[in-house]
Amino acid sequence: MSSDPKKNNSSDLENNFEDFLEHSLSGYISTSPRGEIIRINSKLLEWLGYNKEDLIGKRMSSLLAMGSRIFYETHLSPLLKLQGSFEEVAAELLLKDGKKLPVLLNGYIRNDEHNKPLFIRLNVYRATDRKVYEENLRLAVIDAEKTLLKERELSTLREQFIAVLGHDLRNPLGAIKSGASLLARSASSDRDKTIVGMIKKSSLRMEELIANVMDFARVRLGGGLSLDLKDVFIEPIILHVTEELRITFPERIVTVDFEVKKTINCDADRISQLLSNLVANALTHGSPHEPVKVIAKIELDYFELTVSNGGKPIPQDAIETLFEPFTREANTPSQQGLGLGLYIASQIALAHGGNLTATSNTTETCFTFRMPVYLS
Template sequence: MSSDPKEPNNSGLENNFEDFLEHSLSGYISTNPRGEIIRINSKLLEWLGYNKEDLIGKRMTGLLAMGSRIFYETHLSPLLKLHGSFEEVAAELLLKDGSKLHILLNGYIRNDENNKPLFIRLNVYKATERKVYEENLRHAVIDAEKTLLKEREMATLREQFIAVLGHDLRNPLGAIKSGASLLTRSASSDRDKSIVGMIKKSSLRMEELIANVMDFARVRLGGGLSLDLKDVFIEPIILHVIEELRITFPERIVTVDFEVKKTINCDADRISQLLSNLVANALTHGSPNEPVKVIARIALNYFELIVSNGGKPIPEDALETLFEPFTREASSPSQQGLGLGLYIAAQIANAHGGNLAVTSNTTGTSFIFRMPVYIID
């Protein structure tokens, strides 16, 4: 089938590779092995501002700005001889009007059958936009680093303030507790006893909050939680915590189930703090009509401490951040506290080489602390 006579025949032009190189949007240049220009296309001549006759026979490095010229002669030329090519090397062209043009260079050397160099070919690409992009990116990185440094400094300052505040609050709190103890002895009427009881209850709550704030500051400032590990019987420790909370929440029921009859190696005070935070959390957020259950047991060389309560399940989105600081109280703003109890409990679990997990559904919510133990008879 013959082609339409009205349609121009461009097959020869399409197959003309010389035409492609000559009218390419990129620059092309060929030199002899000595680096003298033997061919150069129109686009590169346009960029440079020269005529072809001005450059044929001239050394290619004469088109480069001084820094790029030195780099080409000391690095790229030896690289061509050694490896035969290089790719995407940043350089600068020195234009006829004295200005400079940022470019990327690709180059290769062509050898004959005896591995003798015949010529060198270079592809030249404008890198002006890329240079602007890289410069903008560099400034963005610098700005981000400055912002990050400032935020870190502010975070450190806040945490140092928290640590100092928590430390300084302990002295007046100690005076309040001592005063409440003295008033207990002289309180005669039910009204006086109720007021003193409220002061003592608030003091204990304040002491717990300060302890959590201090521990939060230690963790965030990099010191971590310190442990005093000893082999202890865990049952009396747990019972003491439960009795304290029963006094604080006299209207609530807390049941305890023990299956631990031997000593375990732990920090007794920290385990008390963990349990106190978990039970207080269960009493605060759980159903007031259902008991809080505490189970302590040894299972497969792991010590497990489980605190369960009834009530509405914790929402799925809240479960994901439950052990992060300040999150629980954000989801239940009506409750008192800073939202640090579960965070500190999780940190205590981690410090013991264990973990703290949670399950929550329509049947109830359970917090499970597990840590490896070595049973001592």
């Protein structure tokens, strides 16, 4: 039975490795051990702009631009003799028209059975697109670094401005508070007393806002919150804070359940600030028809303080960002404040080696502060 000539021809081409090299999309070149060209494929000739007869017998290094030629003679050629190969070395070919073509070279030396070199083979890949990509990537990295540096400078300047502003606001606020105290002594009518009371209440609110801004600036500028640690009984602190807020919110009920009989190593003023922020937050966002509950206790050498309120639950996605600066609970946004209270409270907790967490469901919203009784 006779075979199909077309099939035989196709099979011969498939098994013809020489045909593959000749028509490869990459360059292929063979040289003698001394570097004279003995074979070069059509793709590399096309790139270079030469005929085969122009290059046979010439040194491989003559096809390279000056910098690549020096590198080939001083580094790659000795490297071949030492380790027998190299991979993905960037180089430039010198074309017939004088232009340069960026390429990547892979090379190896073929030895005989006595380990004597027979010839050197090189694969050549165009790197034009890769060079453009690398240059674009390099420029993109430079732009990103410049943008990051600018953002850092702006962030530092912004936070320094906040710190200076908060500091400078305290002086006129002090004058307003002093003036309100003097007016309170001479106020006779109910109208005057109401106005003075409003001034004093607004001054206290402004003082709280400035303190939060100052604390925010300290944390973000790297200084952190300062603590004055002492062994203190926590009950008077909790009772004082809750009583102040009962006066501010006379129509609301705040209950206190206290189970702490020993001292705690903490900064009393900072704990007051944390509790004040949590209770004020509960009074502002919680149901006006349900009490705010404050519970303090010690469990296994850890002090735990919880503040809970009824009302609409906080969405889960809001809880995830609740302790970030300038964020508010989306469903019942506060009509006043900067959104720093819970952030500052969480930073106070961290400074005491503890943490502040929040849970919320249809029954209640609960904030829990937990810290070791004695800080090491």
